Amino acid sequence: xxxxxxxxxxxxxxxxxxxxxxxxxxxxxxxxxxxxxxxxxxxxxxxxxxxxxxxxxxxxxxxxxxxxxxxxxxxxxxxxxxxxxxxxxxxxxxxxxxxxxxxxxxxxxxxxxxxxxxxxxxxxxxxxxxxxxxxxxxxxxxxxxxxxxxxxxxxxxxxxxxxxxxxxxxxxxxxxxxxxxxxxxxxxxxxxxxxxxxxxxxxxxxxxxxxxxxxxxxxxxxxxxxxxxxxxxxxxxxxxxxxxxxxxxxxxxxxxxxxxxxxxxxxxxxxxxxxxxxxxxxxxxxxxxxxxxxxxxx
Amino acid sequence: xxxxxxxxxxxxxxxxxxxxxxxxxxxxxxxxxxxxxxxxxxxxxxxxxxxxxxxxxxxxxxxxxxxxxxxxxxxxxxxxxxxxxxxxxxxxxxxxxxxxxxxxxxxxxxxxxxxxxxxxxxxxxxxxxxxxxxxxxxxxxxxxxxxxxxxxxxxxxxxxxxxxxxxxxxxxxxxxxxxxxxxxxxxxxxxxxxxxxxxxxxxxxxxxxxxxxxxxxxxxxxxxxxxxxxxxxxxxxxxxxxxxxxxxxxxxxxxxxxxxxxxxxxxxxxxxxxxxxxxxxxxxxxxxxxxxxxxxxxxxxxxxxxxxxxxxxxxxxxxxxxxxxxx
Amino acid sequence: xxxxxxxxxxxxxxxxxxxxxxxxxxxxxxxxxxxxxxxxxxxxxxxxxxxxxxxxxxxxxxxxxxxxxxxxxxxxxxxxxxxxxxxxxxxxxxxxxxxxxxxxxxxxxxxxxxxxxxxxxxxxxxxxxxxxxxxxxxxxxxxxxxxxxxxxxxxxxxxxxxxxxxxxxxxxxxxxxxxxxxxxxxxxxxxxxxxxxxxxxxxxxxxxxxxxxxxxxxxxxxxxxxxxxxxxxxxxxxxxxxxxxxxxxxxxxxxxxxxxxxxxxxxxxxxxx
Numbered sequence: 001x002x003x004x005x006x007x008x009x010x011x012x013x014x015x016x017x018x019x020x021x022x023x024x025x026x027x028x029x030x031x032x033x034x035x036x037x038x039x040x041x042x043x044x045x046x047x048x049x050x051x052x053x054x055x056x057x058x059x060x061x062x063x064x065x066x067x068x069x070x071x072x073x074x075x076x077x078x079x080x081x082x083x084x085x086x087x088x089x090x091x092x093x094x095x096x097x098x099x100x101x102x103x104x105x106x107x108x109x110x111x112x113x114x115x116x117x118x119x120x121x122x123x124x125x126x127x128x129x130x131x132x133x134x135x136x137x138x139x140x141x142x143x144x145x146x147x148x149x150x151x152x153x154x155x156x157x158x159x160x161x162x163x164x165x166x167x168x169x170x171x172x173x174x175x176x177x178x179x180x181x182x183x184x185x186x187x188x189x190x191x192x193x194x195x196x197x198x199x200x201x202x203x204x205x206x207x208x209x210x211x212x213x214x215x216x217x218x219x220x221x222x223x224x225x226x227x228x229x230x231x232x233x234x235x236x237x238x239x240x241x242x243x244x245x246x247x248x249x250x251x252x253x254x255x256x257x258x259x260x261x262x263x264x265x266x267x268x269x270x271x272x273x274x275x276x277x278x279x280x281x282x283x284x285x286x287x288x289x290x291x292x293x294x295x296x297x298x
Numbered sequence: 299x300x301x302x303x304x305x306x307x308x309x310x311x312x313x314x315x316x317x318x319x320x321x322x323x324x325x326x327x328x329x330x331x332x333x334x335x336x337x338x339x340x341x342x343x344x345x346x347x348x349x350x351x352x353x354x355x356x357x358x359x360x361x362x363x364x365x366x367x368x369x370x371x372x373x374x375x376x377x378x379x380x381x382x383x384x385x386x387x388x389x390x391x392x393x394x395x396x397x398x399x400x401x402x403x404x405x406x407x408x409x410x411x412x413x414x415x416x417x418x419x420x421x422x423x424x425x426x427x428x429x430x431x432x433x434x435x436x437x438x439x440x441x442x443x444x445x446x447x448x449x450x451x452x453x454x455x456x457x458x459x460x461x462x463x464x465x466x467x468x469x470x471x472x473x474x475x476x477x478x479x480x481x482x483x484x485x486x487x488x489x490x491x492x493x494x495x496x497x498x499x500x501x502x503x504x505x506x507x508x509x510x511x512x513x514x515x516x517x518x519x520x521x522x523x524x525x526x527x528x529x530x531x532x533x534x535x536x537x538x539x540x541x542x543x544x545x546x547x548x549x550x551x552x553x554x555x556x557x558x559x560x561x562x563x564x565x566x567x568x569x570x571x572x573x574x575x576x577x578x579x580x581x582x583x584x585x586x587x588x589x590x591x592x593x594x595x596x597x598x599x600x601x602x603x604x605x606x607x608x609x610x611x612x613x614x615x616x617x618x619x620x621x622x623x624x625x
Numbered sequence: 626x627x628x629x630x631x632x633x634x635x636x637x638x639x640x641x642x643x644x645x646x647x648x649x650x651x652x653x654x655x656x657x658x659x660x661x662x663x664x665x666x667x668x669x670x671x672x673x674x675x676x677x678x679x680x681x682x683x684x685x686x687x688x689x690x691x692x693x694x695x696x697x698x699x700x701x702x703x704x705x706x707x708x709x710x711x712x713x714x715x716x717x718x719x720x721x722x723x724x725x726x727x728x729x730x731x732x733x734x735x736x737x738x739x740x741x742x743x744x745x746x747x748x749x750x751x752x753x754x755x756x757x758x759x760x761x762x763x764x765x766x767x768x769x770x771x772x773x774x775x776x777x778x779x780x781x782x783x784x785x786x787x788x789x790x791x792x793x794x795x796x797x798x799x800x801x802x803x804x805x806x807x808x809x810x811x812x813x814x815x816x817x818x819x820x821x822x823x824x825x826x827x828x829x830x831x832x833x834x835x836x837x838x839x840x841x842x843x844x845x846x847x848x849x850x851x852x853x854x855x856x857x858x859x860x861x862x863x864x865x866x867x868x869x870x871x872x873x874x875x876x877x878x879x880x881x882x883x884x885x886x887x888x889x890x891x892x893x894x895x896x897x898x
Contacts, residue, residue: 035409090591100354100408104550105594107543111587118580227540231420234413271424275417279402282414286405476740481730484743488727491716498676498714499731500702500788509739 005141007260013149015256016156017215022233023159023248024207030243031180031200033099037106038086039208040230041113045082046209047225048121050074051216054128067131067217075213079206082113087201095197110226118223125222132217152214156252159207163245176200180243235278241288250289254281306475306557310468313558317464321457330528331568333460336467337525338362339564342548343474344514344521349554350478351510352490356412357419358545361392361515363537365522367426368392370440370532381443381462385523392519393512400508407493419537426534437533440526463524467561470517475557477513482506547590553600629654629824630675630706630792635684637670643848644670648684650843650853652792657815658826659835659856661869662845668828669711671845672794676708677701688792707790711797711828713781715769721780722765725752725787732788758817759783774801775810782814786821793818795827799834807831811838832860832870844869 025039053074054067086109094105135147167173179186179196187193211229219225236255240247255274262273281289321329341362348355365388372378372387399418406414427435442455450458477483485506488496496503526532535541544567552563574582593600628651635648645667652658662668673679675686677698686694693701716724729752730743756762759779764772769780778801785793798814799807815838818825829835835842835856842856844865851868852859859865 035413093595100352100412101594103354103356103409103412104546105591107546108587108590108594111543111583111590115581115584115587119584123580227538231416231539235417238410238413238417268428270428272421272428275421275424278417279421283402287410473740476742479742479744480740481734481738481743484727484730487719487723488716488731491718492714495714495716495784496731497698498702498708499728499784500699501731501734502697502699513739 002141002143003264006143007257007264009140009143009145009149010263011253011257011260012153013145013256014259015252016153017211018232018236018256019156019249019252020152020159020214021208021211021229022236022252023163023245024204024211025233026237026240026243026245026248027163027207028201028204029237030245031176032095032197034091034102034106035099035242036204037103037230038109038113039106039204039233040226040228041110041117042079042082042205042208043212043229044117044226045078045113046075046212047216047219047221048117048126048212049078049209050213051126051128051221052121054130054217055126058128058130064130064134067128067134071131071213071216072210075210076206078213079209080202082209083202083205084198086205087198091201092194092198095194110230114223114226117226123223125220126216127220128217130217148217155214159210160245160249167245232274235274238288239278239281241285241290244288244290247288247290307472310471310475310558314464314468317468318461321460329460331572332565333463333528334525335565335568336463336561337521337528338545338568339548339561340467340470340521340524341518342545342552342560342564343471343557344518345545345549346552346554346557346560347474347478347483347486347517348510348514349549350483350490351486351507353407353507353510354412354546355415355514355542356539356546357415357417357537357542358514358518359537359539359542360415360419360422361396361518362522362525362541362545363419363422363426363532363534364388364392364395364515365519366526366532366536367432367522368519369523369526370438371432373441374438379441379444379449380447381445381459381527384443384527385466385520388519388523389516392515396512396515397508400511403511404504404507416539416542419542420539422537423534423539426537433533435534437531437535440530440532442530443527459527463528466520466524470520471557471561474513474517478557482509486510544586547586549600550590550593551600553597555599559600627654628652629689631687632671632675633685633687635671635674635686636682637667637674637679637848638682645674645681645848648848648850650850652824652826654791654824655822656824656841657839658824659839659842660826660828660845661830661832661835661842661859661865662828662851663869665847666845666869667848668845669796670848672708672796672826672828675701676706676794702788702790705788705791706794707785707788707792708794709778709782709785709796709798711800713774713777715777715780715784717769720766720768721756721761721772722749722752724769724780724784725755728784728787729755755783755787756780758820760813775803775806778802778810779814786818786823789821790823792824792826795825797828797830799829799831807834808837836860 021043024042025036028034028036028039050071053070057067057070058064090105090109094102097105132146132148135151137144137146138150139145165173167177175186175191176196178189179191179193183193212225232255236251237248238251239254240249240251254277258273258277259270262269317332320332341358344361345355345358348358368388368391369384372384378384403411403414403418426432426437432438442449442451443459444450445458445462478486485496485501485503488499489503489506493503496506522536548560548563548567551567552559571582574585631651632648635645636643637645648667648671650671660668660671670679674681675693677693677696677700680695684694685692688701688704688706693704693706716727719727726744726748729748733748753762753765756765759782761776761779761783764776764780769777772780778798782795782798785795795814799810802810811834815825827839839856841854842859843853844851844859844862846864846868852862852865860870
């Protein structure tokens with residue numbers, strides 16, 4: 001029974017973290033048809049800038065409460081700056097190229113971002129645990145959990161809701177759905193597709209950075225976290241169906257619970273279980289749960 | 299068409315004695331790099347033959363690792379150190395695994411192929427990283443290879459392994475060159491261009507992709523065995539996606555035009571890495587990334603295309619002067 | 626004449642929309658058959674079903690008396706049914722000769738060989754001869770991307786013939802060919818095919834071409850067959866004139882009538898309005 005509760009709470013926690021980290025990836029793919037490996041780089045930038053800023057701030061001895069402002073600000077700064085540079089500086093010139101080629105381009109950008117991170121913050125680890133324990137812990141049937149974990153779950157829900165409402169209830173969101181449906185016709189209708197791409201990419205990058213920033217207090221931020229998250233995010237969005245935000249949420253829950261279950265039941269299978277779930281899903285639905293099969297007209 | 303085929307094979311055959319001879323002439327450290335890069339070069343070849351079909355494998359490290367670990371486990375648990383047995387076991391393991399996984403992967407194309415190949419390689423990564431019997435993330439060591447009962451030591455052992463590596467790698471390269479010029483190789487190019495037409499011409503694209511996938515796996519496993527024996531060590535990093543990414547990098551860098559290009563590309567990369575890491579350890583990946591972007595933008599067919607470009611322009615001129623009809 | 630292809634009550638539904646309904650067509654060995662119908666009438670859907678690209682929702686396709694319904698495209702090709710495409714499906718970044726060589730390699734593939742060269746001088750000569758038959762051998766070394774549409778169409782058709790099919794579908798062979806060249810284009814094509822005793826079904830929008838090249842004609846309308854019979858009769862059919870030809874085809878009305886028949890199609894069609 002206790003294990004079941006632990007799996008449920010941890011599963012939700014993992015799911016929230018995975019959703020935040022991968023929703024930007026699926027958004028960018030949905031709109032721009034770019035499978036953005038550099039997403040891992042944005043995640044790392046967010047995590048580093050958040051951990052670094054929290055470290056600087058707490059060194060002054062001020063109240064930890066304000067770090068909850070620092071986290072989103074760090075994510076915003078990291079995401080907007082790096083997202084704009086990457087989109088305006090490189091991707092802009094490659095729109096319309098083959099999807100596989102774009103994977104290679106973003107892989108190259110990922111490699112560059114890895115070293116940018118190292119050049120700015122060095123190769124040592126950053127630990128910024130203060131926000132994670134600020135609200136203390138609460139007991140769930142006798143198992144203590146940090147309140148921060150539930151905060152991340154709340155943030156994930158809010159981000160999901162905002163994206164859903166933003167896409168379906170606002171004018172800009174509806175225009176974006178039109179762009180997703182048919183890029184060429186939207187252009188012909190006078191929609192500024194390029195600007196939508198820029199905005200989408202920056203939002204996607206910022207979401208990636210937010211995923212990193214919000215996780216930073218719970219982990220030790222060190223080189224390699226970007227490479228790690230990109231694989232997990234791939235699994236999440238492939239399970240759900242690439243380009244679908246609802247799919248990312250479902251994928252995150254499936255992967256999150258699979259991971260929590262193996263952590264509690266059979267720890268060595270932790271990474272293994274995620275891909276096993278993914279393989280099982282794809283064996284039944286080859287392009288993910290929420291994907292529509294496309295047929296070519298001849 | 300048929301002439302250039304002979305030239306590549308001839309070049310490889312001529313290169314073989316030269317390669318073996320340099321072991322006696324050049325300093326030991328360069329020879330070591332040649333040997334190591336021949337192992338990883340075979341994996342790059344595996345990536346390259348799939349690229350001919352338009353498929354980018356971001357998980358070729360899987361079979362590199364399968365080869366290395368299969369050989370390593372054979373040595374560790376059964377005490378076998380015979381190179382030929384280890385090679386055979388590496389090939390067998392890769393063949394069986396790729397035959398099974400091929401049924402899943404052959405259904406996918408483009409980015410899905412890239413992602414799924416990455417995912418399956420990370421399954422092994424996860425598995426090996428948490429298996430303590432196999433040294434978890436540290437991996438384990440391999441013994442010095444023996445050859446049908448002969449157990450050389452020291453300098454002799456080094457030169458023997460090197461010579462055999464050269465022969466095996468050149469042999470694989472020639473075999474793959476023939477494969478690319480053979481029916482399946484041709485069909486692969488057609489699949490890259492237009493899979494629908496391939497099916498309408500009356501052959502199974504899935505089958506061709508499956509065969510290519512198995513062949514790429516086997517070659518990568520051979521590379522893994524040779525690499526592991528050269529270094530005397532294996533670890534899960536072999537199947538991490540960042541390792542696979544480097545094989546993709548080499549294929550992009552050298553292009554898919556010629557079978558020798560990835561081998562050469564791997565060696566150059568290995569040498570450049572030594573200096574780059576020495577000179578400025580935190581900018582190596584940045585250099586890789588930048589070079590990759592420049593190649594994609596300015597030399598989409600890879601560095602090798604610089605060598606063949608002259609011939610091409612002549613052909614294009616001829617083509618342009620041909621009369622255009624239907625106008 | 627022996628019937629080589631027969632479809633019985635062939636049907637394809639996409640949701641509630643019928644792209645084809647109650648399609649019964651039989652084709653004899655060696656005959657030339659023109660298919661007319663406006664866009665979306667179900668002509669290409671019919672070809673897609675027979676060649677295995679689409680699986681019919683209902684009905685049966687018999688080839689030489691045996692059912693081929695639902696077989697994959699590659700198996701149907703191997704049985705001797707080939708097709709060309711409305712939009713040429715070629716290997717764009719390869720030269721014409723390589724396109725043909727790939728087609729030949731696949732057609733001649735019997736047992737899989739991995740390490741034997743696929744191309745030899747004899748095969749190249751064969752490819753060139755095929756191109757010459759369609760009078761496009763002068764483009765052999767050009768990449769497809771550099772070719773005008775008309776040449777691409779011919780390459781596409783040439784590739785469909787390398788397996789020496791018994792039945793060949795041509796999906797709008799003259800689309801993309803300029804109006805004053807269409808007749809000559811079709812002549813080259815039909816002459817090239819006549820030498821092989823292949824049954825040819827071609828989809829065409831130009832009634833003059835249908836009149837000139839196909840003794841028999843089938844008219845499609847909204848997924849059903851409106852008329853099927855000798856071309857002259859079908860083109861005179863009032864329903865065909867109303868729903869398919871429209872006001873565009875005045876020529877035969879202005880000409881002295883040969884045989885004015887108002888007979889409806891040979892086969893009854895329930896779906897026609």
